Amino acid sequence: MVYRTQVGIIGAGPAGMFLAHLLKNLDIECVILESKSREYVESRVRAGLLEQNTIDIMKGLGLADRLLQEGQVHDGVNLSFEGERLRIPFRELTGGRQIMIYGQREVIKDLTDDWLARQGSLFFASEATRIEGIETSHPTIHFIREGENHTVECEFVAACDGFHGIGRTSLQSGSYSRFSVEYPFSWLGILAEVPPSTDELIYSNHPRGFALHSLRSEKISRLYLQVENDTNLADWPDDRIWEELSQRLATDGWSLQSGPVIEKGLTPMRSHMINHMQSGRLFLAGDAAHIVPPTGGKGMNLAIADVWHLANAVGAFYKKGTDIDLERYSTVALRRVWRAQEFSSFMTDLLHKRDDPGSFNYHLQRSRFRYLRISRHYAASIAENYVGLPLDSL
Numbered sequence: 001m002v003y004r005t006q007v008g009i010i011g012a013g014p015a016g017m018f019l020a021h022l023l024k025n026l027d028i029e030c031v032i033l034e035s036k037s038r039e040y041v042e043s044r045v046r047a048g049l050l051e052q053n054t055i056d057i058m059k060g061l062g063l064a065d066r067l068l069q070e071g072q073v074h075d076g077v078n079l080s081f082e083g084e085r086l087r088i089p090f091r092e093l094t095g096g097r098q099i100m101i102y103g104q105r106e107v108i109k110d111l112t113d114d115w116l117a118r119q120g121s122l123f124f125a126s127e128a129t130r131i132e133g134i135e136t137s138h139p140t141i142h143f144i145r146e147g148e149n150h151t152v153e154c155e156f157v158a159a160c161d162g163f164h165g166i167g168r169t170s171l172q173s174g175s176y177s178r179f180s181v182e183y184p185f186s187w188l189g190i191l192a193e194v195p196p197s198t199d200e201l202i203y204s205n206h207p208r209g210f211a212l213h214s215l216r217s218e219k220i221s222r223l224y225l226q227v228e229n230d231t232n233l234a235d236w237p238d239d240r241i242w243e244e245l246s247q248r249l250a251t252d253g254w255s256l257q258s259g260p261v262i263e264k265g266l267t268p269m270r271s272h273m274i275n276h277m278q279s280g281r282l283f284l285a286g287d288a289a290h291i292v293p294p295t296g297g298k299g300m301n302l303a304i305a306d307v308w309h310l311a312n313a314v315g316a317f318y319k320k321g322t323d324i325d326l327e328r329y330s331t332v333a334l335r336r337v338w339r340a341q342e343f344s345s346f347m348t349d350l351l352h353k354r355d356d357p358g359s360f361n362y363h364l365q366r367s368r369f370r371y372l373r374i375s376r377h378y379a380a381s382i383a384e385n386y387v388g389l390p391l392d393s394l
């Protein structure tokens with residue numbers, strides 16, 4: 001079967017779903033292809049921190065009802081070094097900007113429900129296998145659904161297909177360079193059925209390694225531990241995880257509540273980048289073009305910022321007949337991505353155990369925390385990056 005549309009979108013993660021809604025708001029048609037089932041996509045436990053920009057986009061699209069009811073507003077974050085906690089107050093340091101905690105899968109459910117309720121085209125279990133004609137004005141996406149071959153003929157292709165998708169490898173060869181950094185540690189993350197022991201996130205640098213206490217809801221906590229790269233989850237029974245978290249997050253007069261672990265997983269810490277996110281009529285957005293270590297909570301927010309720029313550029317093409325914004329898409333989007341890479345790298349270096357106490361790195365980390373204790377400017381710099389710089393500011 002042949003489907004015809006203006007924009008063919010590969011991937012129904014945050015980048016693909018937000019792009020579809022933003023385009024629909026501009027009266028631009030699209031078809032979304034997603035290789036996994038709806039159940040699979042809506043059950044993936046991933047990000048949970050929404051920057052101010054993401055909150056504003058959801059409100060602007062009229063998709064924030066459940067977010068505003070169930071999401072938790074956070075006005076600050078705690079950074080801890082060897083048991084001493086410092087709070088960074090966002091609202092005060094950024095002129096009122098804040099973050100919200102609301103799971104990525106809830107965001108995806110809200111966007112998908114609304115999209116399907118409005119009869120939007122979205123094919124699950126439909127794997128894009130090839131993109132052709134990106135140098136022409138009518139590229140084609142080939143895909144397979146239930147063993148049958150189909151095509152989407154469109155005017156633009158948006159590859160929102162994550163790190164393992166076909167978008168990046170379909171860019172014209174030689175049109176971009178790659179950068180990658182692999183960290184010598186990973187995160188062991190758990191989702192636990194226990195009310196959070198904190199109202200705001202706690203990032204902790206401890207001699208035993210990094211720990212993070214994050215939240216999902218009033219009843220569900222999300223916690224992470226720095227572990228070795230070759231870690232086997234079988235070596236980490238729940239009791240061991242809770243014991244380690246208690247030690248690494250400890251501070252005077254506070255204790256960590258434990259509870260049943262309902263999900264456990266490992267996330268490698270890495271950065272990947274390409275320095276050009278488009279070729280002809282093919283545009284990449286989100287993890288398809290860049291991965292940041294999760295320490296700054298930027299991955300999902302970057303994907304959404306990318307497609308905000310892309311939707312506006314496609315909108316300008318159809319409404320004003322200009323392709324200047326399309327030509328500038330990669331340059332403009334990458335400014336934010338590089339800022340996020342730098343900030344995520346800074347947070348990773350600040351908070352993780354690299355060497356033993358007494359080493360050069362350890363002294364640098366300790367010095368940064370001491371400086372943070374006295375410098376409003378240093379704290380403000382962390383705060384404004386953490387809540388996200390305004391969308392068109394970079």
Ligand SMILES: Cc1cc2nc3c(=O)[nH]c(=O)nc-3n(C[C@H](O)[C@H](O)[C@H](O)COP(=O)(O)OP(=O)(O)OC[C@H]3O[C@@H](n4cnc5c(N)ncnc54)[C@H](O)[C@@H]3O)c2cc1C
Nearest residue numbers: 011013014015035046047128161162286287297298299300
């Ligand atoms: C375990 C984990 C924890 C994370 N924690 C955080 C966090 O705390 N904070 C944060 O900000 N970020 C976090 N991230 C990162 C964040 O989840 C991603 O940055 C975000 O999902 C990127 O969205 P995306 O739409 O670009 O890509 P994805 O969410 O990966 O979506 C891509 C979609 O494309 C589909 N697809 C792939 N190939 C094809 C194909 N050939 N045809 C059709 N469909 C295809 C995939 O199935 C997928 O649904 C985490 C990621 C992981 C893996």
